[in-house]
Amino acid sequence: MAYDKDDVKKVVDGFQAKRKRAWETWESHVSEIRTMLPAAYELEVKINRAGPRMYEAALRGEGEVSFEKIKDETVELTKKLRAVLKENGYPENYLDVNYECSLCSDTGYCGIEMCTCMKEALAKTGFESSGLSNLARSQSFESFDLSFYEGRDRERIAKNVQLLRNFAENFDTKIGGNWLLFGPTGLGKTHLSTSVAATVINSGHSVIYESVGQVISSYEEKRFGGDYSSDRDRKYSECDLLIIDDLGTEVTNQFTTSCLYSLINERLVKNLSTIINTNLGQGEIRERYTDRIASRLFGEYMPLGFSGRDVRQQKLERQFG
Numbered sequence: 001m002a003y004d005k006d007d008v009k010k011v012v013d014g015f016q017a018k019r020k021r022a023w024e025t026w027e028s029h030v031s032e033i034r035t036m037l038p039a040a041y042e043l044e045v046k047i048n049r050a051g052p053r054m055y056e057a058a059l060r061g062e063g064e065v066s067f068e069k070i071k072d073e074t075v076e077l078t079k080k081l082r083a084v085l086k087e088n089g090y091p092e093n094y095l096d097v098n099y100e101c102s103l104c105s106d107t108g109y110c111g112i113e114m115c116t117c118m119k120e121a122l123a124k125t126g127f128e129s130s131g132l133s134n135l136a137r138s139q140s141f142e143s144f145d146l147s148f149y150e151g152r153d154r155e156r157i158a159k160n161v162q163l164l165r166n167f168a169e170n171f172d173t174k175i176g177g178n179w180l181l182f183g184p185t186g187l188g189k190t191h192l193s194t195s196v197a198a199t200v201i202n203s204g205h206s207v208i209y210e211s212v213g214q215v216i217s218s219y220e221e222k223r224f225g226g227d228y229s230s231d232r233d234r235k236y237s238e239c240d241l242l243i244i245d246d247l248g249t250e251v252t253n254q255f256t257t258s259c260l261y262s263l264i265n266e267r268l269v270k271n272l273s274t275i276i277n278t279n280l281g282q283g284e285i286r287e288r289y290t291d292r293i294a295s296r297l298f299g300e301y302m303p304l305g306f307s308g309r310d311v312r313q314q315k316l317e318r319q320f321g
């Protein structure tokens with residue numbers, strides 16, 4: 001597990017705010033009841049004495065008998081309180097602290113285990129900061145349709161699916177793994193890499209999915225100063241999995257090439273996984289980028305070729321005949 005630090009902070013802050021809201025609501029209800037319904041207020045005060053009473057009993061060295069007695073009394077008092085509230089037209093849980101999650105009382109933890117509500121919140125935040133579009137989030141390995149491919153193309157694509165699925169489902173930052181998905185558009189590179197992204201986010205890892213153009217413009221913004229305040233470029237070089245889409249569609253110059261080289265190289269040195277999608281063939285990659293980039297990509301990335309007939313085109317044909 002390696003949640004992104006900023007995501008964790010955001011989620012933890014959110015949980016603290018939730019708890020604070022729950023307590024503020026409770027305080028305002030208590031103070032209202034104090035004026036409006038003194039009998040209920042007295043019961044509430046007694047119920048809240050249970051904790052301190054147990055503590056005092058423990059200090060006096062009194063054992064379980066005392067604890068059980070206090071517990072039973074508290075249960076009785078709570079029943080009475082609920083009845084009084086109800087009789088007077090209030091919801092019977094009006095003086096409960098209403099946490100969103102009853103399992104962890106919005107602390108995010110059940111004992112030392114992270115509560116499911118916090119895991120879900122982290123995954124949600126992970127999706128938001130990953131750059132994955134809503135459409136992409138809904139794609140999965142299950143929805144990948146091999147019937148659009150024939151013969152040897154199908155064999156090849158089926159193998160790609162299997163390799164990437166295995167990589168995603170067993171994603172391990174200690175093992176790593178880099179993939180170069182190449183071939184013409186419309187053959188499933190994006191579908192498969194977004195499926196990898198979703199799977200890896202769901203297992204609690206930080207993922208960034210962006211087009212090469214977005215990556216480059218983050219570096220450009222930083223280079224040209226302005227009000228560049230995010231630290232997106234740091235995340236490119238720190239996230240557990242970086243997916244760069246559409247390599248080759250960017251304007252290539254010395255600056256962009258050197259950004260890409262540093263990023264690719266830094267991630268390799270740190271053994272952080274990267275997936276690169278490109279419509280370029282091997283020859284085109286060599287022509288377009290420096291030998292340094294080409295040798296990294298061909299030496300350190302597992303190449304997965306995509307071939308066949310444009311799936312989008314086939315879908316249109318199936319639909320409109």
Ligand SMILES: [Zn+2]
Pocket residue numbers: 101102103104105106107108109115116117118
């Ligand atoms: Zn919870």
